[in-house]
Amino acid sequence: MKMRAKKASTRLGALALAAGFTTLAFPALAFASEEESAGISAILPDMLEFIPMLVAFIILLIILGKFGWPKFEGMLEKRESTIKDALEKSEQNRIESERVLVEYKRQLDEAKDQASSIVAEARKTGEAVQADITAKAQAEAAAMIEKAHAAIEAEKKSALAELQGSMADLSVSVASKIIGEDLSDEEHRKIIERYVKEAGSFNAE
Amino acid sequence: MPNNRRIQKEKVAAYATVLVDSAYEAGGQDKVLEIRDQFERILSVVRSHMDLSNAMESSSYTPEQRKTLAREVFAQADPILAEVLAIMAERGDFALLSRVWDSYKTELERKLDVVVVDVTTVVELDDHLREVIINKTQADLGHNVVLREHIDKSLLGGILMSANGRRIDASVVSQLEHARNVLKDSTDGGEC
Numbered sequence: 001m002k003m004r005a006k007k008a009s010t011r012l013g014a015l016a017l018a019a020g021f022t023t024l025a026f027p028a029l030a031f032a033s034e035e036e037s038a039g040i041s042a043i044l045p046d047m048l049e050f051i052p053m054l055v056a057f058i059i060l061l062i063i064l065g066k067f068g069w070p071k072f073e074g075m076l077e078k079r080e081s082t083i084k085d086a087l088e089k090s091e092q093n094r095i096e097s098e099r100v101l102v103e104y105k106r107q108l109d110e111a112k113d114q115a116s117s118i119v120a121e122a123r124k125t126g127e128a129v130q131a132d133i134t135a136k137a138q139a140e141a142a143a144m145i146e147k148a149h150a151a152i153e154a155e156k157k158s159a160l161a162e163l164q165g166s167m168a169d170l171s172v173s174v175a176s177k178i179i180g181e182d183l184s185d186e187e188h189r190k191i192i193e194r195y196v197k198e199a200g201s202f203n204a205e
Numbered sequence: 206m207p208n209n210r211r212i213q214k215e216k217v218a219a220y221a222t223v224l225v226d227s228a229y230e231a232g233g234q235d236k237v238l239e240i241r242d243q244f245e246r247i248l249s250v251v252r253s254h255m256d257l258s259n260a261m262e263s264s265s266y267t268p269e270q271r272k273t274l275a276r277e278v279f280a281q282a283d284p285i286l287a288e289v290l291a292i293m294a295e296r297g298d299f300a301l302l303s304r305v306w307d308s309y310k311t312e313l314e315r316k317l318d319v320v321v322v323d324v325t326t327v328v329e330l331d332d333h334l335r336e337v338i339i340n341k342t343q344a345d346l347g348h349n350v351v352l353r354e355h356i357d358k359s360l361l362g363g364i365l366m367s368a369n370g371r372r373i374d375a376s377v378v379s380q381l382e383h384a385r386n387v388l389k390d391s392t393d394g395g396e397c
Contacts, residue, residue: 168388172381179361185328192364195375202345
């Protein structure tokens with residue numbers, strides 16, 4: 001149907017072109033007939049003019065149909081093909097764009113999921129590290145307290161031992177002084193005699 | 206065949222026997238005891254002066270030089286003791302001095318039945334105390350006892366007796382030291 005319409009329009013165009021050509025080729029004949037005729041003959045073509053015009057028209061039509069129209073039709077078909085290709089390309093581009101968009105959306109979603117998992121993992125790791133640090137700090141604090149207690153205990157024992165030693169030294173010193181200064185020779189001899197009697201034997205192991 | 210150790214032992218015994226016998230012949234028990242006291246002092250001096258003992262034992266000197274050196278060093282000692290020491294130095298046996306000393310004491314005990322007991326006190330002993338001490342030590346040692354008395358105020362009191370390398374410390378200072386150690390060591394665990 002499209003082809004038929006195209007052919008009809010082609011013929012009308014050819015007629016119009018032929019009429020125009022005739023008018024341009026024989027202008028004096030047209031004006032002469034207008035002056036001489038009257039009534040119905042005024043609207044009917046003069047045969048003398050009409051036949052050459054018709055012949056010219058047919059010749060023109062043949063020439064155009066033979067040489068002009070195929071080129072014109074080729075141009076139209078080329079144009080149609082170009083437009084069709086452009087449309088197809090455009091459609092392909094659109095489809096590709098939609099595919100790429102879908103792909104991008106998918107990748108974006110994946111990236112979002114990945115980011116979420118990374119954040120969750122990081123949070124989890126951070127909490128574990130925090131718990132570990134806290135546990136270590138508590139253990140260190142407990143060890144330090146334990147050491148401090150041990151050091152305090154050792155210091156206390158040392159101080160007590162030192163005090164006890166000082167008291168012992170003082171007591172012995174006082175006793176030595178008393179014995180050394182207050183005892184007479186006779187008292188010393190009595191002590192010696194008592195010690196000799198109480199002393200152990202040379203044979204004792 | 207006698208080995209080196211046996212030879213050394215025989216040398217030691219020979220020196221000690223010569224000393225005891227010579228001293229006894231020269232002056233009886235008192236002489237033996239006098240030489241014993243001198244020997245003890247000389248041994249103390251030799252032990253505290255390494256140069257002297259090294260010189261007496263040194264092989265870089267000739268035997269004659271060592272003998273001369275010993276005679277000059279111990280000129281103040283009893284001639285019997287000085288001569289024996291000079292012979293020991295000459296023969297290169299001066300290193301045996303400590304063993305000769307021990308052997309001398311053994312010979313003294315064996316031949317004279319006498320043990321010397323060193324007694325240290327802060328005051329001089331009277332006759333009664335000497336008798337008490339002699340009775341006790343004779344009963345312990347089973348030999349006659351000769352006391353060598355020393356005064357040492359640092360004992361603070363009591364008595365310190367020693368014989369044949371054994372000793373009985375009944376001094377006040379040792380008892381106070383013991384009391385000090387007991388006081389220092391007696392802890393109740395530190396809770397207060």
